[in-house]
Amino acid sequence: MPELRKDPVLGRWIIIAQERAKRPTDFVVAEAPSMGGFCPLCPGNENTTPPEVLAYGRSYGAPANTPGWLVRVVPNKYPALVIEGNLDRQAEGLYDKMNGIGAHEVVIESPRHEDIFARLPLSHMAVIFQAFRSRIHDLERDPRFLYVLVFKNYGRAAGASLEHSHSQLVALPILPRMIVSELQGTLEYYKYKERCIYCDIIRQEIQQKVRVVCQNDLFITMTPFAPRTPFEMWILPKQHESGYHNHNDEQLASLADIFSETLRRLDACIPGVPYNFVLHTQPLRTENMKHFHWHFEIVPKLTSIAGFEWGSGFYINPMAPEEAALYLRESLEKGPQEARP
Amino acid sequence: MRKILLVDDEEGIQLLYQEEFQDEGYEVISAFTGEEALEKFKSEVPDLVILDIQMPGMNGIEVLRQMKMIAPQLPIILSTAYHEYTQDLSAWASDEFIVKSPDMLKLKEAVRKYLG
Numbered sequence: 438m439p440e441l442r443k444d445p446v447l448g449r450w451i452i453i454a455q456e457r458a459k460r461p462t463d464f465v466v467a468e469a470p471s472m473g474g475f476c477p478l479c480p481g482n483e484n485t486t487p488p489e490v491l492a493y494g495r496s497y498g499a500p501a502n503t504p505g506w507l508v509r510v511v512p513n514k515y516p517a518l519v520i521e522g523n524l525d526r527q528a529e530g531l532y533d534k535m536n537g538i539g540a541h542e543v544v545i546e547s548p549r550h551e552d553i554f555a556r557l558p559l560s561h562m563a564v565i566f567q568a569f570r571s572r573i574h575d576l577e578r579d580p581r582f583l584y585v586l587v588f589k590n591y592g593r594a595a596g597a598s599l600e601h602s603h604s605q606l607v608a609l610p611i612l613p614r615m616i617v618s619e620l621q622g623t624l625e626y627y628k629y630k631e632r633c634i635y636c637d638i639i640r641q642e643i644q645q646k647v648r649v650v651c652q653n654d655l656f657i658t659m660t661p662f663a664p665r666t667p668f669e670m671w672i673l674p675k676q677h678e679s680g681y682h683n684h685n686d687e688q689l690a691s692l693a694d695i696f697s698e699t700l701r702r703l704d705a706c707i708p709g710v711p712y713n714f715v716l717h718t719q720p721l722r723t724e725n726m727k728h729f730h731w732h733f734e735i736v737p738k739l740t741s742i743a744g745f746e747w748g749s750g751f752y753i754n755p756m757a758p759e760e761a762a763l764y765l766r767e768s769l770e771k772g773p774q775e776a777r778p
Numbered sequence: 779m780r781k782i783l784l785v786d787d788e789e790g791i792q793l794l795y796q797e798e799f800q801d802e803g804y805e806v807i808s809a810f811t812g813e814e815a816l817e818k819f820k821s822e823v824p825d826l827v828i829l830d831i832q833m834p835g836m837n838g839i840e841v842l843r844q845m846k847m848i849a850p851q852l853p854i855i856l857s858t859a860y861h862e863y864t865q866d867l868s869a870w871a872s873d874e875f876i877v878k879s880p881d882m883l884k885l886k887e888a889v890r891k892y893l894g
Contacts, residue, residue: 474843475850477870482850485870515864515875543867598866 440757442663446622446634451663451752459755461706461764464667464739466592468709471600477514478601480504480548486511490542491571493564508564509545510572510606516541517607524581524610540576540608544568550601554591555700557602562693563686565604569716570689572606573682577721582608584616584720587681592711595738612720619717620729627728635730636677638662648758650702650765655688656695660758660765666740667756668703668710668765672696672733679726681718696733698769703737705768711738780893781805783824785815785841786857787833791878795828798882804893812836819845824852826892828885829872831858839868846871853892857885 440453477485483502494507512520518539526535546554546565554562573585589604590596597603612620626634642649642659650658650670658672672695678684684692703710718731746752782804784795789810796806807822809815812835819827827845831838842854856863856872863869874888 472840472843472868474840475846475871476843477867485850514870517865599868601867603867 441751444661444663445638446626447618448622449663449750451665451754453757454753454755455757459667461668461768464707464710466707466709466711467594476550476599476601478543478545478599478603479550480506483509485514486543486545487514488512490575491568493568504548506545506548507561508547508568510542510568511545513541513543513605518609535610538581538610540579540582540606542572542606544572544604544606546602546604552602554589554602554604555697555704557697559690559693559697562697563690566689566692566696567686569604569606570682570684573718573721576606576608577682579608581610582721584609584612585718586613587716587718589714590711591713592709592738595711595713597711616717616720620720620726623726623728623730633677633728633730635673635732639673639675648762650762651695651698653691653695655691658695658699660762662758664754664758664761665752666736666738666754668706668737668739668761669754669758670699670703670735670765672699672735673730674732677727677730679719679729679731680723681716681731683725699735702765702768703735706764707737707739712736713738779803779805780826781807781822781824782889782893783807783809783815783818783822783827785809785812785827785833785838786830787811788830791830795882795885798886799889802886802889804889812838812841815841816844819848826889827852827854828857828889829854831856831863832860839863839866842871843868855885855888855892 439455441450442453443450481504488502489509489511491510492506495505499505518537518541520540522536522538524535524538544565569587576582576585586607586609623634639657648660655675656672657675658670661669661671712735714733714735716733719726719729782799784792784806786792787810792808799806807818809818812833829838829842838856845854853873855874855876856869857876857878859878861877864875869875876884876888
């Protein structure tokens with residue numbers, strides 16, 4: 438019997454279609470051949486990107502926009518939103534519009550073209566998380582922006598257009614609908630119970646142990662109760678914190694530790710699986726929110742969105758999160774073939 | 779005379795662009811596929827390339843990355859009807875990204891910027 442499940446924050450329903458149940462090995466990941474040729478993100482080609490806004494790893498005194506970097510952040514050469522100009526909010530009858538103002542940046546995660554994010558040394562991955570933090574702090578100073586969206590597309594099927602490891606930041610003059618819904622959902626819960634719903638979720642998941650994938654002292658990875666796709670995972674700080682950018686280097690090192698393990702577990706279940714990860718954090722220039730809890734959502738690209746999903750807003754997921762969590766917990770030890778719930 | 783390699787699978791575009799750029803004093807060499815473009819890129823040694831993206835066989839992005847491997851400093855202008863290719867980071871290898879328009883103003887400006 439399929440099961441309808443409701444996300445406790447968003448109120449979003451999903452269908453766990455148990456009769457379509459699959460093992461990790463049943464998911465076929467089409468290998469996208471590398472295009473090869475010139476890469477604009479590789480060291481030595483710095484002149485093909487706009488001038489960097491941040492770089493780590495270059496020796497002291499070395500000029501900007503030259504090789505020697507470990508992580509480099511550049512504005513998008515052909516951005517979806519542009520940095521110059523005023524918002525110029527307008528109404529056209531009942532419709533609202535404004536200029537497409539924003540900051541669209543690319544985080545080049547490694548100088549090595551063939552590096553894979555999940556397999557970077559932890560100290561290197563921590564620098565990428567520091568880069569996210571630093572850019573959020575900087576973009577926060579621009580009063581036109583309300584939110585910084587941080588995301589990564591890994592694999593062509595998940596939207597990555599270039600194989601050189603990178604993630605993106607987009608500073609927006611509006612709050613994304615998803616964040617508004619999360620803020621509303623968490624506030625509603627807080628008004629009722631005077632507790633953060635994510636803190637309660639973490640407490641319950643640690644107690645129940647069925648959807649926990651892995652954890653360290655500071656962070657936990659779990660499959661959510663109502664996931665949109667098989668192997669969807671959330672990474673949350675165990676201590677309440679609404680703003681990602683409030684974490685120090687030590688905490689980000691711990692985040693790198695859990696992130697690396699999480700992605701390696703996913704890759705061991707389904708080698709090469711494309712995925713997106715998205716940071717959900719508090720809006721810019723807000724005080725620490727008692728009801729909101731920042732987290733990363735990792736969504737593997739294993740199912741497609743078709744008419745039913747578009748029409749209903751429901752997702753059909755052929756794998757229960759409890760089963761996915763079990764596979765993920767066993768994956769590093771057993772690999773993709775042998776893992777069985 | 780400065781030489782432009784014009785890569786586009788549409789004959790109408792080829793005829794229009796050839797006429798316009800010849801009138802501006804450039805020599806124009808045509809290629810209708812990515813494969814043909816790479817051959818002519820090596821044999822004709824152009825000063826600038828105008829490159830369509832959606833073509834049968836090799837697409838313009840693949841051609842761009844191959845050409846930039848051979849001659850990274852040679853200006854290449856992506857000229858396409860599809861703005862969404864700006865979201866493809868491989869397009870960063872190009873020197874300009876121009877959405878095709880009937881008046882060709884931006885394209886002509888870009889060519890002048892590199893060839894004078």
